[in-house]
Amino acid sequence: MSEVYASRRTRLRERCNASGSATALISRPANVRYLAGAAPRGAVLLLGRREDLLVCADPPDDRPNEGRPDETLRVHSLRRSGGDPAVAAVDLLVGEGGDSLAVEEHHLTVARHRALRSVAPGLRLADLGGAVEQLRVVKDEEEISCLRIGAEIADQALGELLESILVGRTERHLALELERRLVDHGADGPAFATSVATGPNSGRRGHRPTDRRVEEGDFLSVCLGASYRGYRCEIGRTFVIGTSPADWQIELYDLVFAAQRAGREALAPGAAFRDVDRAARHILDSAGHSEGLHALTGHGVGLEIEEDPQLSPAAMGKLDACVPVTVEPGVHLPGRGGVRIDDTLVVRPEADGGPELLTITTKELLAL
Amino acid sequence: MSEVYASRRTRLRERCNASGSATALISRPANVRYLAGAAPRGAVLLLGRREDLLVCADPPDDRPNEGRPDETLRVHSLRRSGGDPAVAAVDLLVGEGGDSLAVEEHHLTVARHRALRSVAPGLRLADLGGAVEQLRVVKDEEEISCLRIGAEIADQALGELLESILVGRTERHLALELERRLVDHGADGPAFATSVATGPNSGRRGHRPTDRRVEEGDFLSVCLGASYRGYRCEIGRTFVIGTSPADWQIELYDLVFAAQRAGREALAPGAAFRDVDRAARHILDSAGHSEGLHALTGHGVGLEIEEDPQLSPAAMGKLDACVPVTVEPGVHLPGRGGVRIDDTLVVRPEADGGPELLTITTKELLAL
Numbered sequence: 001m002s003e004v005y006a007s008r009r010t011r012l013r014e015r016c017n018a019s020g021s022a023t024a025l026i027s028r029p030a031n032v033r034y035l036a037g038a039a040p041r042g043a044v045l046l047l048g049r050r051e052d053l054l055v056c057a058d059p060p061d062d063r064p065n066e067g068r069p070d071e072t073l074r075v076h077s078l079r080r081s082g083g084d085p086a087v088a089a090v091d092l093l094v095g096e097g098g099d100s101l102a103v104e105e106h107h108l109t110v111a112r113h114r115a116l117r118s119v120a121p122g123l124r125l126a127d128l129g130g131a132v133e134q135l136r137v138v139k140d141e142e143e144i145s146c147l148r149i150g151a152e153i154a155d156q157a158l159g160e161l162l163e164s165i166l167v168g169r170t171e172r173h174l175a176l177e178l179e180r181r182l183v184d185h186g187a188d189g190p191a192f193a194t195s196v197a198t199g200p201n202s203g204r205r206g207h208r209p210t211d212r213r214v215e216e217g218d219f220l221s222v223c224l225g226a227s228y229r230g231y232r233c234e235i236g237r238t239f240v241i242g243t244s245p246a247d248w249q250i251e252l253y254d255l256v257f258a259a260q261r262a263g264r265e266a267l268a269p270g271a272a273f274r275d276v277d278r279a280a281r282h283i284l285d286s287a288g289h290s291e292g293l294h295a296l297t298g299h300g301v302g303l304e305i306e307e308d309p310q311l312s313p314a315a316m317g318k319l320d321a322c323v324p325v326t327v328e329p330g331v332h333l334p335g336r337g338g339v340r341i342d343d344t345l346v347v348r349p350e351a352d353g354g355p356e357l358l359t360i361t362t363k364e365l366l367a368l
Numbered sequence: 369m370s371e372v373y374a375s376r377r378t379r380l381r382e383r384c385n386a387s388g389s390a391t392a393l394i395s396r397p398a399n400v401r402y403l404a405g406a407a408p409r410g411a412v413l414l415l416g417r418r419e420d421l422l423v424c425a426d427p428p429d430d431r432p433n434e435g436r437p438d439e440t441l442r443v444h445s446l447r448r449s450g451g452d453p454a455v456a457a458v459d460l461l462v463g464e465g466g467d468s469l470a471v472e473e474h475h476l477t478v479a480r481h482r483a484l485r486s487v488a489p490g491l492r493l494a495d496l497g498g499a500v501e502q503l504r505v506v507k508d509e510e511e512i513s514c515l516r517i518g519a520e521i522a523d524q525a526l527g528e529l530l531e532s533i534l535v536g537r538t539e540r541h542l543a544l545e546l547e548r549r550l551v552d553h554g555a556d557g558p559a560f561a562t563s564v565a566t567g568p569n570s571g572r573r574g575h576r577p578t579d580r581r582v583e584e585g586d587f588l589s590v591c592l593g594a595s596y597r598g599y600r601c602e603i604g605r606t607f608v609i610g611t612s613p614a615d616w617q618i619e620l621y622d623l624v625f626a627a628q629r630a631g632r633e634a635l636a637p638g639a640a641f642r643d644v645d646r647a648a649r650h651i652l653d654s655a656g657h658s659e660g661l662h663a664l665t666g667h668g669v670g671l672e673i674e675e676d677p678q679l680s681p682a683a684m685g686k687l688d689a690c691v692p693v694t695v696e697p698g699v700h701l702p703g704r705g706g707v708r709i710d711d712t713l714v715v716r717p718e719a720d721g722g723p724e725l726l727t728i729t730t731k732e733l734l735a736l
Contacts, residue, residue, distance in 0.1 A: 063576055082663065105478035110471075111495075113478045127479075176548050183540055208431055295450065 191225030203338020236342025571706020604710025
């Protein structure tokens, strides 16, 4: 496992060298974790002139859910001296004779960047841009395994909930119940704030659970995910409460199901991000639902629940094998409710059977 | 209630004018919420040349727990056009003829700051610094009321847990149970990740709950808080599991209790931050526990669980009446465990009875 982190750092160095920077400072926590095995609070990773160094505010705790620093990586802890690990890292670099440094300008604040320039006025600071985010897009089989386990955990938690009584319970209680079950089944924790939306709230993307109680006849839409060894994935399903869905509910569900299936079926190595988005969006647009559609049909997952690539109309780029993404179109009719269906899949070659579905809870419309 | 937000914005404008900037852009979410009543995702608040404007990525949802935008404030939503609300705000300002703008350099990334300069090359960007954080330090009675209710909720959740069976349950389950009870009793949610630490983990600051089970003879330390209308406070208590604490446990508990009491008793209008810290720290130092003590004895609370002021050895400044702070010293003996006692109090004049204790769960050492 140690070689994984060292080899990721090597690949990043190669990129940096190609761009003209021999050294880099990584500060975004997910990026630090990707390259170093762990990201203790405030830690930065310095790819220095001769060696790599993890600079932390405090000595890393033993927090299994948070990963452990790569054993081949030198760790420097500021302890009581306090201060910004980024400033300390730059100070060490200058001591090594470094004259340029690529930093993550999409993460460092103006104030921190100025502090770096103060401590090293002769150091030329360049922008690393999204180099680490790009490295993170294609996952190795170990990462995919973590996502697969996380998806299984989410499937189990959801499955158990569906066997329990739902009518009369509040969105909030159901959300808390789901999160408890995620932890029971081995998750580090929820991947994000669990969403439970019933009645007129159903189908709303990112709905925060309220005290509304589930009622007969409601659509109930649920979106949850597990974090497992830092890797996060998500599943979203919509159900009907009671014995017989209304005609408008069946019609809307079939539509969103068709859109989501079209999105899934568009996933393949070489498929353009925007084409996957269009496959799903087109079906909803054609049925008159273009207003209020979300900007994205889906997105990558990994150490962050939302990462590159974005499956959206203006996105540039194409999928590769071993890229995990969500496909999550939905329609919300204000005042009535709606449907959202969300899977996490891994792009695989057609010859290997097409995209690997991680979230296997049925997508058939269940009446509960 | 609307006047509250407008008058906060007026006070901020007065500060800005005094520093030479007629206009300001607020981007830190807690600061936006403080001045605008709500901080929808990505929203920025522009104090423009003639009026104030809240610029959001999407139209604000009705999310009661997240606050509602001040009705007197104009709201501009980017909807489908997307992009960075900060850039859109600057664009509008330039249209108004603005030539200078104070921004939060401790929040804006280098990349976003550069984008602002691109869209408005003639605009002089200055640093607002911590002006809003400073305004937030002294709370009005409405804010203190929210903290008081939040503390009561946390007291209730903790009290209920203490009546239940603890031996054999994992730290994680107890933490999840506490968080469920916080929501049951009316909290928006937990103020921060609930900490439950048993046996050798007890007394560790910021301990993330593990699968370790509570055992007879353990110290059990718990730290939790409620968020109520956006306001967050915390309580921390340490208990002994079983009928008779060991001598070392009684001794350590008495020591930390004495340190925490000294910290509480030092709270008064005009007291220096560092003197409050020293009152508590001195007692622990004198008993030989200077190694491994945390950098802070306590900190302010409000819309963020950790805000100004810091009660630490090097902190500059003095307390005022109506400033809520925590006092939370502790000792952790690696491999054995420890004690942490944490209250939230509001600084009040001596004539009014001294500091108002919000977290009233007993601090007597309970054997559970």
